[in-house]
Amino acid sequence: MPSLLEVTTHFFLQVAFILVTCRLLWPVFRRLGQVQVVAIMAAGFVLGPSVLGAVWPSAQEWLFPTTLKVGTTSITHPNLTAIYVVGQLGLVLYMFLVGASFKLQILRSHLGKAGATSLAGIGVPLVLGGLLGWWMVGQGDYFTGKVGAVQGGLFVASAVAITAFPMLAWIIYASGLLNTRLGTMSLSCAAFDDACAWVLLATVVATTKDSMSGAFLAIGGGLAYLVFMTVVARRFLARLNTWKPLDGDGERTGGLPVTPLVIVLLVVLLGSWFTDYVGIYSVFGAFVAGCVMPRGALLDTVRDRFEPLVAYLLLPAFFIYSGLNTKLSLIFEPKVLLVAVVVMVVSFASKFGAIGLAARWQGMSWREAGAMGALANARGLMELILLNIGLTAGLITGQLYTILALMTIVTTFVATPVMRLFERSGWKHGIVFGPSGEEHLAPEVAEPRTSGDQALSTPEQVLGKSRVDVADGPP
Structure with missing residues (x-):
């Protein structure tokens, strides 16, 4: 040793x-x-x-x-x-920062649309993914002996239906879509879809142990945590807004007081622990903690100080851990490669089609609905978490892990370029995505700026106050 x-x-x-x-x-x-x-x-x-x-x-x-x-x-x-461990800490702190930046007021104004779109975005992929998983169990080589046809169907259904909430959050922030209906609805749908996927995963793990208590604990514990944080903890945490980062002359000190900072960290860590314990997963506990934190000088200062450390040092460790479990050489057998192609097609088409059509039915334009369907395919972080749990629990083989990891890479890679195709198709008409949907810019700012991709590269711009707002034009 x-x-x-x-x-x-x-x-x-x-x-x-x-x-x-x-x-x-x-x-x-x-x-x-x-x-x-x-x-x-x-x-x-x-x-x-x-x-x-x-x-x-x-x-x-x-x-x-x-x-x-x-x-x-x-x-x-x-x-x-x-x-x-370092990767998990980075993931939890990152999700807290995402929640702390979430625009709840935009969500409230589009709650009905977000709910209907979420149902479509989880329903269609669950059905198609479930059928695909049921078929794969019969083929052998993809699941271990403890997994039956129904359990295998539920696992693949979860993998196909999931959207990487943390990954999507980064893409939305980096693309300047934070304060838009598109960005807010996409994040809302991803949160709902991921919660459903984790309940399904808890059900699969529970049934392999001949017990459904894990699934009931995940559902009940998750709802209890959400109610407690939004009703009770929110009122207590509001007292943190009494802190002002000013000295006696009214000048900004730039420092963080120890006691409020410790309270914030305790809420994040205990929330992550509880949701991990009940089976929903720690990222949701951290995200909810960020959502209920009072907006103000303290939270802005915490975000400014934590963002670079989390984005550049802690979070990459999670991806390294996942990459160490992936061996692309396992899919080079023709039969396995064919299954990988089928999985990728079903995964992309079901998410893109269901979300896009549902969003269009809810009154969004074809451009906005198409962009939302594209963003829903960003599976990165959450998919890799699900795969790691499945592999650790002895449910899937290395071949299925690699197939789904490859699907994760491909669908996540194409999500941003496809979204930008829809976004840029409106720029020549002076149209951008705004808080109420598509909005027309004044003629003098309607021309897109080509340097946006290079400008939006730092954690401060990704998560913090330096992000390009919709009012400033296309990124």
Whole structure:
């Protein structure tokens, strides 16, 4: 066993490699019309066995060891555990920042449309994904022996129906869509769809253990947490707004008081712990905590200080952990490759078609509805979390993990470019997405600016107050 000093020393080196890889990939992905989080996701697979492991296996195994031999037994390597824990912390803090930036007032004005669109966005993918999963169980090689046809159908249904809420949030912020109906409804639908997917996953895990208590605990615990945070905790946390970052002369001090900061962190961590405990997953606890935090100087200061650390240091560790479990070489068998293509087609078409048509039926324009359907295919973070749980619980094989991971990469990669195709089709007419839907700009600001993709690259612009607002024109 490596000593604690050896684990720590090697971990520092791993983090350095992660940061360098992310920075090297970002200019390439920026030219491809992507946002920075897609480059970070890709870095996880580049440093895993799929790319670095295929080119230089010994270097990849030394840099990111996953197992450790102790006598005749293989155990999880301590450094892999460290990467997992750091990645989970980054994920939780990132979701808190997303919730802290969420525009609830726009959601309230479009709640009916968001609800109807969410139902379509979860219903159609669940049916098609369920049929696909039921068929895959009969084919063998994709599920373990403890999974039956119904359970396999539910698992694939969850994988197809899910939208990566954290990934979608980053894309929306980086694309300047935060204060728009499109952005708010997309995030709302993603939150609802993800919650349903996690309940289905809890049901699958529970039934493999011959117990439904896990599913009931997930539903009841999640609802109880939501009610408590919005009714009780919200009133208590409102007292945090009494803090003002000013000195005696009315000048901004720039510092953070310890007590309010500790309270904020306690709420985030305890909320994440509780939702993890009941089976809904920690990201929802952190997101709700961010939503109920009072808007004001304290929250703005917390966001400004935390965003760069979370975006550039902590969150990439999660993608590295997922990339280490993906081996693209497993799908090169013709039969498996054919299944991978079918999964990708069903996944993209069901989400894009269901969300797009439902949004159009709710009164959105074809451009806005198409953009919303495209965004719904950003599965990145949440899909990888679901796959990791399925693999850890002994439900799926490495082949299915790799198939769904590949689907995640492809559908997430195409989400932003397809959305921008719909967005840019309106620019020549002076139309942008706004809080009430499509809005016309004044002629002098109707021409799109071509440097937006390069300008929206920092965490402050991705999550903070430097984001391009719709009023300023197309990004």
